[in-house]
Amino acid sequence: MKTAKENKIRVWTKAGAVIGAAGFLAFGIIPGFYFGSYGMLVLMNHLLGHIEATVLLRVATAAGIILGVTCVGFLSIVAGSVLGTVAGYAAHAAGAALKESAPAAEAESVKTN
Numbered sequence: 317m318k319t320a321k322e323n324k325i326r327v328w329t330k331a332g333a334v335i336g337a338a339g340f341l342a343f344g345i346i347p348g349f350y351f352g353s354y355g356m357l358v359l360m361n362h363l364l365g366h367i368e369a370t371v372l373l374r375v376a377t378a379a380g381i382i383l384g385v386t387c388v389g390f391l392s393i394v395a396g397s398v399l400g401t402v403a404g405y406a407a408h409a410a411g412a413a414l415k416e417s418a419p420a421a422e423a424e425s426v427k428t429n
Contacts, residue, residue, distance in 0.1 A: 325404035332400015333393050340392035345385060352384015353377050 318326075356377050361367050
């Protein structure tokens with residue numbers, strides 16, 4: 317059975333992953349496409365020396381595009397989930413601090429009455 321702390325952190329982690337995925341869809345597809353294709357062209361140029369527009373180069377460029385978009389997508393989702401986990405721990409710590417300080421404030425108000 318999971319505790320309330322684990323459930324709260326799990327929710328924050330999933331929320332961070334969703335935000336990371338949305339950020340990828342908004343800002344990450346085009347850089348992933350660009351850097352993947354450019355990186356594969358540079359790699360093929362270094363491996364083969366002089367490159368020509370052949371079917372092999374086009375297939376390799378397509379594979380680079382897929383790899384670039386996939387890597388940027390995974391990076392966005394993982395970074396979002398890590399930041400969400402950190403936010404979950406911070407929210408739990410803040411909630412625990414507020415919960416501990418609240419009874420002391422109530423006890424003082426009872427003593428003064």
